[in-house]
Amino acid sequence: MPPAAIPLAHAYRLLNHGPTVLVSSAHAGRRNVMAAAWNMPLDFDPPKVAVVIDKSTFTRELIEASGEFVLAVPGRAIAGQVLAVGSRSGRDGDKFAALGLEALPASRVAAPLPAGCIGWLECRVIPEPHIQQAYDLFLGEVLAAWADPAVFSDGRWHFGAEGERSIHYVAGGQFFATGEAFDVKG
Template sequence: MIEIDPLMGLRMINDGSVSLLSTRREGKTNVSTVSWQMPLSQDPPMLGISLTPSCLSNELLRESGEFVLSIPDASLIAETHYCGTHRGDSEDKVRSMQFRTMRARKVIPLLVTNCIGHLECAVRDVYPFGDRLFYASRVVAALVEEDYFDNGWNENAQTLHHLGGDRYKTGGGILDAKIWPLPQQMPNLPPLF
């Protein structure tokens, strides 16, 4: 695992992949699934997450002001789904899912080392939106498994994308965009049909 610039780390969530949210207070750790997260700012590097107010992660996060987003790959689909459908106040999901953890570099919550990337975050602001709380947070450190990341996820990274209910998909192939010529610069081609 290597540390990368927090700004570059924001690319870990550009694809809309699901993350595992790690929160911790007074030795109590919870891991829950988050599928509503997004980059907010490059300078400073910031992201936003949306949580249900009644969940344990929200309680721990409001008290500690710090969290880690760990990015699972497709091999963790069962664990990811479980963490999103079971409450942490009645069980220790880290133990139940047999997650390996390690200390973060700059925040108190733990990294779920089974995952391929990690964003360590400090909460800046909290906003109520409908039935959710939105956390605007600064990325203070970013770590990634280098076999999966080349200035962004590479072909080895099979990130998970939640489609609703118990359905997920993985990221598809990677396409490199090219700047197309302006219409007046295109050659005269015969019609296709």
Template structure:
């Protein structure tokens, strides 16, 4: 079931917009992300380990998407995608969405029990329970996409859960450990983000 932002706010009043000039901070710590896309009546979500901030103003991001993925085809069709920062409590969903191809299982999202909603004004499936969401307009770069599988997007909207990100900063050190971001290494093996260290303190 897809919910719009108004309904999502009722379910989770902690979702707050993020200033686009600070959207890069949502990805700067290198988390594994969930990539969402929709084209016409087809929607999908996949897991990606290679995503990063690319530019501050205007905010841009990059993500590597293999040619074999359905999500990539949906992005090429619609020109939009979303990057989401999942949490430790979603680790089984993260692994499942990265292990099953929608080409093999058209009902992938249902079989993975993926909870979805929509932000008003954007026809993209968003995953509930994440720590952050970045909505991106594809900047077409045919050479990079075909040769390097590299997709670039302009961030047009960003949101975060204020229990773990607010005022432009992550607060992992204050939140419950279940809110920690996950970082894929290989073969279903992940790390979570570690302790905060301030290099400015003597």
């Protein structure tokens, strides 16, 4: 099912539940993807996000050169690929191709949208040299947001099948899948 556009006022909700994300980047004909467990929504209008990207990564090199990136929310169905992209360097070759991860075109940035995910945020870097160097923390303004309408609609997640649930990395190859949603009336 093709992704559905998400109003930017709801873009933060794609990350608000704290999932592990894939960070994709592209510059000068090269592309890369990595996994990142440390990310969060940061603001509403315009929507902003924060993500930690280590100095040693090829993804960071491409982001610093291009000034943009994509945060993608993978589902449990591609957890093996998520672990793999987080375990090897893109300097050794195209991880998308090596891992059989299809790359879809984004609408506002050159970085690709990793297929098989359930949500995507296209972002432009908000330059903050001090926090980038001191803490490896990158801020991004969300330019476009997309989600699989089977699991995100009307401004909220509604996870169904196990493979469609977002994943949360703990350590040592262990993940948790998002559990059941419930409402509290108050």
